[in-house]
Amino acid sequence: MSCCAPGSEDLALGLQAPPSDEEVAFAARDMGDGTRQVELSVPNVHCAACIHTVESALARLDTVERARVNLSSKRVSVRWRGDALPPIVSTLSSLGYPPHLFDDAQDGKDPVLSELLRAVAVSGFAAGNIMLLSVSVWSGAEGATRDLFHWVSALLALPALAVAGIIYYRSAWNALRHGRMNMDVPIAIGITMAYALSIYDTWHSGAHAYFDASVTLLFFLLIGRTLDHVMRNKARAAVANLARMAPRGALVLFDDGTRDYRPIGEVQPGTKLLVGAGERIPVDARVVHGASDIDCSLVNGESAPQPVAAGAEVHAGALNLTGPLTLEAVRAASSSFLAEMIRLMEATEGGRARYRRIADRVSAMYAPVVHLTALVAFIGWMLTGADWHQAITIAIAVLIITCPCALGLAVPMVQVVAARRLFENGIMVKDGSALERLAEADSAVFDKTGTLTLGQPRLTNMHEIPPRLLDVAQALASHSRHPLSQAIAQQARRSTSATFDDVSELPGFGMEARTGGIVWRLGRASWAASASEENGTVLTRNGDIVARFTFADEIRPGARSTIDTLKKRLRRVEMLSGDAEPACRQVAEELGFDHWRSNLLPADKVSRIEELSGNGHKVMMVGDGLNDAPALGAAHVSLAPASAADIGRNAADFVFLHGNLSAVTTAMDVALRAGQLIRQNLGIAIIYNLIAVPIAILGYVTPLVAAIAMSGSSILVISNALRLMRMGITEKRVAPKATKPATEPLRA
Amino acid sequence: MSVLAYLIPVALFLGGISLIAFLWALRSGQYEDLDGAAQRILLDGEETGDKPAIR
Incomplete structure (x- = not known):
């Protein structure tokens, strides 16, 4: 096998440790028969060899009953006997498939999709067979044969209306009950009227019946609806598969020294918690014991890691980087920072709720016109002396021929193709209205840390440091998980020859090593050179500073060109950050922002957007942090990178998986083009109606004419939507930094 | 025309069988992992210790 290029998606998630066994055990469900089951996301699974490797390795574990990989959703479900958790996480990680837990309300099953597929199958079966019989009628079947064919058609149409039609009846009823109008209302009325009239005509041995029209209409529309659902589901699942950032539970330390993993809701102020290096802080807490560095970039946008020691307060959601901490909760989960953000979001639920989709706006204008036209046709024919049956037949023919087969497909088909186009570019879109809103955006607001930057520091003065000292620094740094150490270790990339007798890390301060009589220290200046008043990161030899390191947050690839493009296209482009002023100024100058603000609280961002x-x-908002979530909710349309906090990803309309910020312009291009095609499609549907309605009113519409007109217009609209696939998007694909798994997966 | 008396029921019966087959496949979860199904035919030998996919 030559596939398996794992890890191209999970850029910038490198610091996140795999879930602890306690957390996995907590996520498992009791299946009732003495077995437990857990679902894990394994993004690195790509091919048959991966499936084989993962399944056979898990099945070899003693208590595991069943391990099944779902390649479409990139998940593995593992079922085991007994209470003790088999070493699933360590097994998968050692194979190079680090698993993580994900947020997903549905456990793999999708009842809506099943219902839609069943409806498509039933209506397709009915439509095919009715069409077969109808063709015989159109080609000249008469008398008793025709009546028989009509009766069989009526029988076939019945289950189609019951199984497939119910979807439209339900939706139409929901809309009407809330005093709204959607496209499903005229569809539901049209198919029902057509069916009722045809039954009446069949009873009276009439020459024409519209069974084929109403059932094929259902079939076509359901195909569009199912594709729409599949596409959205795919995007939703891809977002749900991203690693869960907020912990669901916490390791509680009891007074008698025992520890237990408890759901986060049980943590009360005063509870003692243990948080290891690489884990996220579960609730707002105070450090009781231990020292470490805390990465708050996801919480408040601060880019530099903060050292913490006993007595310091830490926010829920921050990442503990270097050392284990014992914490005392100061607030319960329900009143911690995260909960506060959720409340702020609910309070600012703004522009989006008021937005009405194009299809709904069109149908609100369209439905009254159509029904009025049908009524006028009926009255007109009655006045000219036709009998009431003929007048009703013509009125219903008007309803059927205008019945929005083309109109019902015009918008969703374009959005399906657009969503697919975006999906291929690593951009997940939540629903069709997001595309419409993105096309309308005329100003952009960016968060800084984690959005314009990667939230990872980069060494800026490497060339000023003598190679010999860089060697030493790199060798020291490679022993630490601290982001600054990792920046040195990764960027230096030298084949270092420096070796030490013993290396130790002091969380919150730095690294220390001895060779012979020399003591090397890499870290905080005030500690490494104990007499120093300096800030910043230094390398010291026996207490003397020999090298200074300066860092800057690394700019996200594509940021510069994206901002340039947006400044040309939009009325206003701003940067709003919670970070300190100097760090913001540097990024703003580097990227050419004319308008930017620093030191903002979450509520400040929201009020600026308002x-x-x-x-x-x-306003289009692009952001990733917990503190951005309310702003993402308040904006007209919002985007978030895959590395964003859970709540931010849920609040955003678009989530882009690749690291490159050009995803923003790509999404805008597709949205604009989709908007054009939607307008063209609506134009086609209107022109079609302008031609078809007079024919119907004059009474020339037979079932054959209706079938040809409806399929013809549908095909036209669908082919127009497919033009979006061929649209050229100028994108600079930067090769994603693949984080290779520790060991290469076995090749079959 | 008496041939129609056989042919129409036969046609409907055959169509109905495929409809039922599809609904059965849908219900037994065979549409849940289409990508995986495409890849699994490449795995030879014994299945890897798991029981059938019906949950």
């Missing part, structure tokens, strides 16, 4: 919206701007 201010812009108040001035008539349609």
Whole structure:
């Protein structure tokens, strides 16, 4: 096998440790028969060899009953006997398939999709067979044969209306009950009227019956609806598969020294918690014991890691980097920072709720016109002396021929193709209205840390450091998980010859090593050179500073060109950050922002967006942190990178998986093009109606004419939507930094 | 025309069988991992110790 290029998606998630066994055991479900089952996301699974490796390795574990990989959703479900968790996480990690837990309300099954597929199958079966019989009628079957064919058709149409039609009846009823109008209302009325009239005509041995029209209409529309659902589901699952960032539980330390993993809801103020290096802080807490560095970039946008020691307060959601900590909870989960953000989001639920989709706006205008036209046709024919049956037949023919087969497909088909196009570019879109709103955006607001930057520091003065000292620093740094150490170790990339007798890390301070009589220290200046008043990171030899290191947050690839493009296209481009002013100024200058603000609280970001919206701007927000989530919710449309906090990803309309910020312009290009095609399609549907309605009113519409007209217009609209696939998107694909698994997966 | 009396039921019966086959496949979870199904035919030898996919 020559596939398996794992890890191209999970850029910037490198610091996140795999879930602890306690957390996995907590996520498992009791299956009732003495077995437990857990679902894990394994993004590195790509091919048959991967499936084989994962399944056989897990099946070899003693208590595992069953391990099954789902390649479409990149998940593995493992079922085992007994309470003790088999070493699933360590087994998968050692194979190069690090698993993680994900957030997903549905456990693999999708009842809506099943219902849609069943409806497509039933209506397809009915439509095919009815069409077969109808063709015989059109080609000249008469008398008793025709009546028989009509009756068989009526029988076939019945289950189609019951199984497939119910989807439209339900949706139409829901809309009407809330005093709204959607496209499903005229569809539901059209198919029902057509069926009722045809039954009446069949009873009276009439020459025409519209069974084929109503069932094929259902079949076509359901195909569009199913594709729409599949596409959205795929995007939703891809987002749900991203590693869960907020812990669901915490390792509680009891007074008698025992420890137990408890759900986060049980943590009360005063509870003692243990948080290892690489884990996230579960609730707002105070450090009781231990020292470490805390990465708050996801919480408040601060880019530099903060040292913490006993007495320091830490926010829920921050990442503990270097040393284990014992914490005392100061707030319960329900009142911690995360919960506060959720409340703020609910309070600012704004522009999006008010937005009405194009299809709904069109149908609100369209449905009254159609029904009025049908009524006028009926009255007109009655006045000219036709009998009431003829008048009703013509009125219903008007309803059927205008019945929005083309109109019902015009919008969703374009959005399906657009979503697919974005999916191929690693951009997940939550629903069709997001595309419409993105096309309208006229100003952009960016968060800094983690959005414009990668949230990973980069060494900026490497060439100023003598190679010999860089060797030593790299060798020291390679022993630490601290982001600054990792930046040195990764960027130096020298074949180092430096060896030490003993290396130790002091969490919160730095690294120390001895060779012979020399003591090397790499870390905080105030510690490494104990007399020093300096800030920053230094290398010292026996207490003397020999090298200084300066760092900057690494700019996300594609950021510069994206900002340039957006500044040309949009009315206003801003940067809003929670970080300190100097760090913001540096990034703003490097990327050419004219407008930027620093030191913002989450509520400040929201109020700035509301201010812009108040001035008539349609704001696009791009952000990743917990502190951005309310702003993402308040904006007209929002985007988040895959590395964003869970709540941010859920609040955003688009999530882009690749690291490159050009995803923003790609998404805008596709959204604009989709908007054009939607308008073209609506134009086609209107022209079609302008031609078809007079024919129907004049009474020339037979079932054959209706079938040809409806399929013809549908094909036209679908082919127009497919043009989006051929659209050229100018994108600079930067090869994603693949984080290779520890060991290469076995090749079959 | 008496041939129709046989042919129509036969046609409907055959169509109905495929419909039922599809619904059965849908219900037994065979549409849940289409990519995986495409790849699994490349695995030779014994299945890897798991029981059938019906949950």
